[in-house]
Amino acid sequence: MSLKIYNTLTKKIEKFIPINDDQVNLYTCGPTVYDYAHIGNFRTFLFEDLLKRWLIHLGYNVRHIMNITDVDDKTIQKSIQQKKTLFFITEKYTKAFLRDLSWLNILPADHFPKATDYIDQMIKLIKDLIKKDMAYIDQGGSVYFRIKSSPKYGLLANLKIENHQKSKRVLNDEYSKESINDFALWKAYKEEDGDIYWDSPWGKGRPGWHIECSAMSMAELGCHFDLHCGGVDNIFPHHENEIAQSEGATGKKFVNYWMHSEFLLVDGGKMSKSIGNIFKIKELKELNFSAESIRYQLLSAHYRTKVNFSKLKKNENDRVVQRFLSFYNLLKINNADLIENTILPDEYLKFKEKMNNDLDAPQALGVFFVWMKKTTNEIINKKISKEKMGSAWSFLIVFNSVFGFIDTEEALIPDEISSILKMRDKARDEKNWLYADILRGELLTLGWIVEDTEQGQRVSKKK
RNA sequence: GGCGUCGUACCCAAGUGGUUUAAGGGACCAGUUUGCAAAACUGUCAUUCGCCGGUUCGAAUCCGGCCGACGCCUCCA
Numbered sequence: 001m002s003l004k005i006y007n008t009l010t011k012k013i014e015k016f017i018p019i020n021d022d023q024v025n026l027y028t029c030g031p032t033v034y035d036y037a038h039i040g041n042f043r044t045f046l047f048e049d050l051l052k053r054w055l056i057h058l059g060y061n062v063r064h065i066m067n068i069t070d071v072d073d074k075t076i077q078k079s080i081q082q083k084k085t086l087f088f089i090t091e092k093y094t095k096a097f098l099r100d101l102s103w104l105n106i107l108p109a110d111h112f113p114k115a116t117d118y119i120d121q122m123i124k125l126i127k128d129l130i131k132k133d134m135a136y137i138d139q140g141g142s143v144y145f146r147i148k149s150s151p152k153y154g155l156l157a158n159l160k161i162e163n164h165q166k167s168k169r170v171l172n173d174e175y176s177k178e179s180i181n182d183f184a185l186w187k188a189y190k191e192e193d194g195d196i197y198w199d200s201p202w203g204k205g206r207p208g209w210h211i212e213c214s215a216m217s218m219a220e221l222g223c224h225f226d227l228h229c230g231g232v233d234n235i236f237p238h239h240e241n242e243i244a245q246s247e248g249a250t251g252k253k254f255v256n257y258w259m260h261s262e263f264l265l266v267d268g269g270k271m272s273k274s275i276g277n278i279f280k281i282k283e284l285k286e287l288n289f290s291a292e293s294i295r296y297q298l299l300s301a302h303y304r305t306k307v308n309f310s311k312l313k314k315n316e317n318d319r320v321v322q323r324f325l326s327f328y329n330l331l332k333i334n335n336a337d338l339i340e341n342t343i344l345p346d347e348y349l350k351f352k353e354k355m356n357n358d359l360d361a362p363q364a365l366g367v368f369f370v371w372m373k374k375t376t377n378e379i380i381n382k383k384i385s386k387e388k389m390g391s392a393w394s395f396l397i398v399f400n401s402v403f404g405f406i407d408t409e410e411a412l413i414p415d416e417i418s419s420i421l422k423m424r425d426k427a428r429d430e431k432n433w434l435y436a437d438i439l440r441g442e443l444l445t446l447g448w449i450v451e452d453t454e455q456g457q458r459v460s461k462k463k
Numbered sequence: 464g465g466c467g468u469c470g471u472a473c474c475c476a477a478g479u480g481g482u483u484u485a486a487g488g489g490a491c492c493a494g495u496u497u498g499c500a501a502a503a504c505u506g507u508c509a510u511u512c513g514c515c516g517g518u519u520c521g522a523a524u525c526c527g528g529c530c531g532a533c534g535c536c537u538c539c540a
Contacts, residue, residue, distance in 0.1 A: 013479090029540075037540085044540040073538075158466060159536060183537065209538055231540030238538070262468090263534070270534085300488080301476070306469080306533080316475075316489045323488095326502060362477050366487035377504065380496095433498055440500080451501050458502095 003058060003356045006304060008235060008258040009156055013358055016257065018226050024060045025225035026052060027217040027255075029234055030112065032069040033093035034078045037100060039279040039294075039309055040264040040271050044231040046295060047261035047303040047359075049106045051229065053402045054355055065220045066109035068094050070116050072209050076196055086196050090114075100281040104291045105404045113216045115207070119198050121215040122207045126185045126200075128249040136178065141188035141203035147181045150244040156258060157236035183241050184208040210241035214254075218246060228255040232262055261303045267310050279309070292324075292405050293317040299361055299403060324406045325460075327372050330379060331393050333455055341390025347371035348395050355402070368399055411461040417448055421457055424450070428457075 003016040018024045028048045031037050037045075055062050069075070070090035079086040094114075101108060126143055129135035134149040147153050154160055188205040189197045197204040207215075217225070223246070230239060239258060246254040263270070266277040284294060297317045301307040331337065347367055354364035375392050378384040384392075400406045413421075424439040443450050447462045 031540080032538095041540045157535080160465075181537080233535075233539055236535065236537080241537090261540075263540080265533090268532090271539095305476090308475080313475075313489085320488065322502080330503080357479080360477085362487075366477065369487055373504085380504065428498085431498070437499070449501075452497080452499095453502080
């Protein structure tokens with residue numbers, strides 16, 4: 001019972017076999033730091049998080065690299081527009097990105113290399129490609145990759161370059177390239193670039209976007225590694241070009257498995273600035289979305305299907321997250337966490353089977369819901385053994401280590417709140433229901449929800 | 464023009480030709496519980512899978528056609 005994943009390269013579900021035993025080298029395309037990342041970006045990052053967490057659960061030792069693209073057309077444009085240095089812009093958005101990742105409870109990569117720290121490696125790669133006649137320098141000092149030299153080009157994206165529709169933009173771009181499909185490895189300095197340039201054997205300029213990922217991934221993970229992920233829109237041209245230039249330069253196979261997550265739609269359509277449906281984490285926080293609720297909404301669909309994000313789904317997701325939390329609390333109240341039992345219930349095997357089948361989260365969640373309901377029933381009817389209680393706790397912990405739907409951190413109760421709680425407890429003892437209800441209302445206006453349980457009052461922060 | 468995806472209940476969403484007379488979640492409604500709530504639990508909720516044909520003993524699943532939605536085809540996760 002081992003992990004099987006869909007490989008974009010072969011278009012098949014394949015058994016996942018790492019190059020070195022239990023070591024998995026994973027590269028995920030990170031953000032271009034010219035703006036705050038939006039919910040669509042995070043769909044991909046959450047998929048990658050689920051993959052990584054599942055690999056870790058299976059016992060693999062995962063080395064995860066996520067790059068930060070801190071020099072490209074958009075970052076330069078932004079820095080000129082805002083009259084700030086490139087570094088100022090990229091630092092600002094890199095920090096914001098890392099904050100958002102952490103808020104969403106996405107496990108951080110082992111390393112977040114910045115493109116500008118790997119210019120030497122990029123130059124080296126380009127030199128190798130020129131030496132092999134797979135790249136050429138134009139009159140302006142830009143370097144292009146010669147697609148003709150890469151017979152396998154188009155395999156990942158399943159595209160034949162002869163069939164490319166010639167868009168206006170492409171034609172405009174076609175200044176001194178041998179073929180319109182050739183892509184830039186190095187872009188010669190232009191007036192507009194201001195003081196943003198690096199020296200190279202071909203004159204000053206800056207790297208193309210695709211070579212950045214090749215250089216960083218190979219520098220950190222070696223020329224040949226296990227997994228490379230991104231969104232479907234990265235398949236072409238970005239990943240196709242990475243393969244061409246990396247395999248061209250090294251003469252070796254670049255990556256064994258390519259995985260891509262589908263797009264996120266917002267209210268049934270593509271995100272676009274004109275519709276104004278691009279949500280940033282900050283805005284979602286203002287709408288009172290919790291990280292768990294967003295995780296559930298984006299992870300409960302299979303990663304290779306389009307998932308629809310909607311503000312209207314918030315209540316539904318909050319409710320599900322609440323159910324998980326209630327179950328967690330139910331087990332805790334029954335001291336399940338104190339029972340030493342690491343044996344997992346039979347349902348775990350089914351859950352594992354589903355997850356091992358190309359991360360079939362919807363099916364796995366179905367299994368979990370059925371088990372959760374059954375177990376809750378057994379607990380409230382007191383028909384559960386101590387061993388089973390312990391194994392329920394173990395399964396729940398495994399589940400949460402993979403999905404992260406339960407916020408296990410107890411909110412700190414301020415003194416003001418706990419003194420109201422004490423008063424309410426007294427009122428309830430005296431059966432002064434009117435006063436108890438007034439206090440409950442008061443707590444709610446202060447943002448705390450109080451519930452009366454068999455074990456007494458339980459407060460939680462309103463989300 | 465080329466390549467590809469999808470259409471399953473009020474909504475979301477699994478379904479890998481026969482242990483599926485279609486998982487799971489949400490909403491609704493009814494009930495249990497509760498001082499009242501909340502939460503939780505129980506029950507109800509698609510004879511049917513966009514439409515029409517075909518293959519098969521058997522199709523949501525395979526094939527063909529049609530209708531509808533969508534993605535990629537040079538820098539957007």
